[in-house]
Amino acid sequence: MTEDFSPFLPLSPAALHILLSLAGEDRHGYGIMQEIARQSEGQYKLGPGTLYDNLQKLMIQGIVEESPHRAVNDDPRRRYYRLTRFGRGVLAAEIARLEGVVREARVHLRSPRRAT
């Protein structure tokens, strides 16, 4: 069965960064914030308010879920999150969409039309 991800696209920048940070491994909230800062080389920083607002929305949509993953000597307040299979599909669809945008942009930037 082919899933239709179009109602979820395009993702907001915050949601895209959160999904990207969770694509590699399960992370807790602070880990997500640090990974986003690392991936964007410090250009995109997410505050806890924005992070958890987006996480709540993504969990309601079934894109992200809480993970039972726990490390030894972990702070009990920490909770881990992971992508669902559906969430991975949404992320892949968004990346494909962005690839299309980049391809189109490259074509237009390479051959600029002159105004007549």
Place this chain on the structure above:
Amino acid sequence: MTRTLYRWLLWLHPPVFRRQFAGEMLWIFDEVSETEGGRLLLFDGLASLARQWLLRSGSWKVAAALILGLMQVSAGGLALDLIRRHSFAHIAVSTPVARMPINLATLIVIAISLVGCIAVAVIGLAQWVHHFSTRRIRVSRRGRLCSNSAR
């Protein structure tokens, strides 16, 4: 001091959000404030508070109702004032107010326009809320269904 303020801010969030995320947000505050200071997090907390109450919890509907109510009261007051001026125009001819009497037809047009504007605003808002809420429910249901079927 900033930690206490941040805790208060978290406590003021809607209960569902607070129960789910407040503990973790405070833990992040403890981690981040040691290195970067807590002032930015306080602003983030304030923005989150406004967002959660106004956009996510549906309280904006109360705010919209309040604004519409105020509009109605103002329109009612204005109409009453116009009627009063019109009714007493023949008694106090010398007062500056009575020098510009309003014709009854104008008064009726103003009243109808005001009621019409309010009705259009209410209908428009109701349509928008309906569209917004049904779309949100549809999207979240579809996501959950797809997520469950993928497991």
